[in-house]
Amino acid sequence: MGTDGNLVGKDDTEAQxxxxxxxxxxxxxxxxxxxxxxxxxxVYLTDLADLAAxxxxxxxxxxxxxxxPPAPWWGPPA
Numbered sequence: 272m273g274t275d276g277n278l279v280g281k282d283d284t285e286a287q288x289x290x291x292x293x294x295x296x297x298x299x300x301x302x303x304x305x306x307x308x309x310x311x312x313x314v315y316l317t318d319l320a321d322l323a324a325x326x327x328x329x330x331x332x333x334x335x336x337x338x339x340p341p342a343p344w345w346g347p348p349a
Contacts (some may be wrong), residue, residue, distance in 0.1 A: 284321040288328040296332075306332060 273279045273290060274297075280286025291314075292306070299305050314329075316322060 284324040285328060288325050292328060292332050 279290040296306055299308070314325065316325060
């Protein structure tokens, strides 16, 4: 969601991921902090076709790209 409360980048994964990083960056900056203090973040993608777009934006926001593969998720427990 953008600062106006509306969806950012409908059907544009890269725009949505950029906004996912912008929101906590803005909030942390207001508190005198930054993303360098984030230890872990969990991300759920509904389509693995979006993984490359996610990696591109994530790697631009990290000093060291994450080389760990995504954890598989096969659905909710029965």
